[in-house]
Amino acid sequence: NAGVTQTPKFQVLKTGQSMTLQCAQDMNHEYMSWYRQDPGMGLRLIHYSVGAGITDQGEVPNGYNVSRSTTEDFPLRLLSAAPSQTSVYFCASSYDISVNEKLFFGSGTQLSVL
Amino acid sequence: RKEVEQDPGPFNVPEGATVAFNCTYSNSASQSFFWYRQDCRKEPKLLMSVYSSGNEDGRFTAQLNRASQYISLLIRDSKLSDSATYLCVKNTGTASKLTFGTGTRLQVTL
Numbered sequence A: 001n002a003g004v005t006q007t008p009k010f011q012v013l014k015t016g017q018s019m020t021l022q023c024a025q026d027m028n029h030e031y032m033s034w035y036r037q038d039p040g041m042g043l044r045l046i047h048y049s050v051g052a053g054i055t056d057q058g059e060v061p062n063g064y065n066v067s068r069s070t071t072e073d074f075p076l077r078l079l080s081a082a083p084s085q086t087s088v089y090f091c092a093s094s095y096d097i098s099v100n101e102k103l104f105f106g107s108g109t110q111l112s113v114l
Numbered sequence B: 001r002k003e004v005e006q007d008p009g010p011f012n013v014p015e016g017a018t019v020a021f022n023c024t025y026s027n028s029a030s031q032s033f034f035w036y037r038q039d040c041r042k043e044p045k046l047l048m049s050v051y052s053s054g055n056e057d058g059r060f061t062a063q064l065n066r067a068s069q070y071i072s073l074l075i076r077d078s079k080l081s082d083s084a085t086y087l088c089v090k091n092t093g094t095a096s097k098l099t100f101g102t103g104t105r106l107q108v109t110l
Helices: none
Strands: A004-007 A010-013 A019-025 A031-038 A042-051 A054-057 A064-066 A076-078 A087-094 A109-113 B004-006 B011-014 B019-025 B032-038 B044-050 B055-057 B060-065 B070-075 B084-091 B098-100 B104-109
Touching (some): A004 A087, A019 A031, A042 A064, B004 B084, B070 B084
Parallel strands (some): B011 B104
Antiparallel strands (some): A004 A019, A031 A042, A064 A076, B032 B084, B060 B070, B084 B104
8 A cells, every 4th residue: 555645745836826736545545634734833724525525624725726536536726826835735644534543644745836 | 822732842852861742732622632743854643642541652651631631742761763743633523623733843862
């Protein structure tokens, strides 16, 4: 099992550009989520999904879209990148977060928006 | 008040020392708690869950005090490889409510 695979590892964008961060897991996890991590802020939830076809907003959803067409994939789209979106992004999955199953994280994407 | 608060550190300790971190939380409805470890520029990984009765995993002991709303992590006989940031996490049991603290950085030195 590869676990949670996140691509790309690094990305530089110009303000206003759009891009998609890819996330895939091969553990048949129902729960998938995206976090951003900023210095002094901790990990903050952007969007999450409890199964294919179901998504919901987290704490900081503005400027991001997600979709969940399959159990395996949960891409995060930046519609029009802004410098405030410079951050490290982590995708995470779990069998069932509501029963306290642990989160498995991808290796992260370092995004810089100029 | 933040939902989960941690002393950012760094805690600088010599190898072999015992070190303890606390994490305070708000919202008494919080159901369960965890410690995650994050190495520099890496993803977080689950270190251990925290149970009301306290639990131990080798050199690591976690405690939960619901009355005072804090959890603790004790590391005995610190190793150089324990150097990392330790994240306190609480889960209220709903899909979205996994809240991370900002982390406590530990540096173990020779």
